[in-house]
Amino acid sequence: MPFEAHANASASGSLGVGFGASASATASLGERAGNTKGAQPGGKDLAENLLPPLIPFRFQLVFRQAGNEVAVCEGAFAECSGLEATMEPKLIKVGGVNYGAAQRAGPVSFSTVILKRGMTRTRDLWTWFSTVAIGGYAHRLDAQVDVQNAAGDTVLSWGLKACMPVKFKAADLNGKGSEIAIEELHLVHEGLSLVAPKG
Structure with missing residues (x-):
């Protein structure tokens, strides 16, 4: 079923994916x-x-809302980057201790995830971005990045909670160009997690 964006005030409350320590x-x-x-x-x-170490050339994205799968470009992307989490440590200086300072855990931030794919007539990425941009702020999707081996079996999955598109970039046009047109979507999210394997 093609991706259809529906701005819904209850969408943000129906994500159905918990994220906690x-x-x-x-x-x-x-x-x-x-x-x-x-x-x-x-x-x-x-x-x-x-x-054997994983080879990052084969992967698939699955988007869900309230537990139901949403077909965004059928999950077919050429590149996915930004699966990154960074903790900012809190530095505590103790009087009388001159050799180093105490380090304590601080807030965690997540990088913007960038998705790239060959541009086709499918307008799923623009539809999602424009829906949020014109006021459908509650239209969030959870995402799962399935890393696969050469046989197509999923061996590792990353989960992204409450994704929101913040940038859409269409392919550059050039009358002398011969390369494949690439479009990209930038996503911010509220949590990166390693999804437990099924079975």
Whole structure:
């Protein structure tokens, strides 16, 4: 079903995706760090060292609103960048301590996610952007970036909460150009998370 933008005052309240610190995060990290079965000096035979690194050429985006999938360009994009989170630490200077200062956790900010694709007659990106730009501020979509292996199986997924388009860029036009026309959409969001694999 083609993407249709509907500015809805209740959209922001129906995203249906929670984002919070999990109480089991520390335990999971501890289990991961302690998984050294069969380890030799230098960690040469750790299971992690035997895993092939991911190749970022194959991925797909899935957009959802209130748990229902929304077909934005059928999830077909050539490039996705900006999956980044940065914490700004709080520096605390202690009197009498001259060798370094205490560091405490501070607020986390997220980079703008940039999506690029070959421009076609599909107008999903512009429709979403223009809907928000003319007043449909509540029209947010959750996004999931599925990273796939060469066989097309999803091996890793990133979740983006409450995405909002803030910039649309159409392809540059040039009478002497021969390259593929590229359009892009810039998204801000309210949370980056690693989605638990199904099954």
